[in-house]
Amino acid sequence: MELRDLPSVDELARGLDDPLAIEAARTVLDRAREEIRSGADPGDLPGRLAAELRAVRAPSLRRVLNATGVIVHTNLGRAPLAEEAIAQVVETARGYSNLELDLTEGTRGSRQDHVAALLRRLTGADAALVVNNNAAAVLLALAALGEGREVVVSRGELIEIGDGFRIPDVLMRSGARLVEVGTTNRTRAKDYEKAVGPDTALLLRVHQSNFRVVGFTELPRLEELAAVARRHGLPLVDDQGSGALLDLPGEPTAKESLAAGTDLVCFSGDKLLGGPQAGIVVGRADLVERLRRHPLQRAVRADKLTLAALEGTLRLYLDTPERIPVLRMLAQDTATVRARAERLASLVGGSVEETVGRVGGGALPLAELPSFACAVEESLAAPLRHGEPPVVGVVRDGKLLLDCLTLADTEIDEVAAAVSAARHG
């Protein structure tokens, strides 16, 4: 086919009773022109127009099967929600809700009331506040407590957690001034002590998230930092990042942090907690109140669907935390994962390989979760990503590994069908 053989936009779209047909025809013809110029044949144009119209109408944000072995995968939407949390979102979204209405008194209520009591119970804190995400929680805490004054942070904790979230930048944006203490690998309580002056607003501890300094290292225990803060009448704020609510070896819980003497703890809702994207602040009531009253709070508040999903998740912590997918995946025994990989391998004719899964989301970066994958041809990586539902695995050593740590038993048949479609598509 040559350029002059191409139909016009109107000719191609003619006969289609579809308001999007003209724009789609233009897209198809632009692509066809490029292909002809590069020596390719654009093929069946009406067929491509129909495909383009289907693609325009298909949702862009879709369910994906996570075969990466990374449980809290930021690119794949972090924590899958528990059924109970989903049900509460659906119920709340369907109609009106008591988001800001006190049903007992018939007066205006606070959207924070729906989760505050649960958060207090689960962390032992006096007060709690939920915002849009943990980056916003940290920003709000620094703005409300540190604006125009100094915030003391260890040089070993001036991290970037990915996608440009850098602690020094957030500090600057909050209006607080950063005072760095210690060195990259070693910071002592007396480094903080020496840095405290008349302009100091607070001491900030930041979870090192997805990086670790190993070897000749030292960081003061929270208790020591809390003692310094108390001596000077300053708040100690702990950015915990992942936010474990239950004991996991190596990840401190918010409750432990508060018990060690921190005044405020900030953490994410969609990392180890296993809920929706949210930033949670728990701690001293007077400080939480200062955050709540700060003008930024209104700009970073959580919406009703977030609160519904968070309440639905937190309620499971009261008696059935194993129903939370992130916690369930973390607690699986290796034999179960292996059996899943074996079943997948027998369905698709792949081989079973030992792998190492990760928690992800900046939590327990060095933890290696023993896992098993089904290995298939590397050439399937792209077609599986383009499939329905898309399947995302890991390419390694010339093979595509479909890690079964992050696949549910009920997803194995879907993955097998996707592999077969990818081979024959």
Ligand SMILES: *Cc1c(COP(=O)(O)O)cnc(C)c1O
């Ligand atoms: C992940 C993380 C954040 C940001 O949390 P989001 O919920 O992604 O905004 C902040 N601080 C630390 C230490 C983190 O690990």
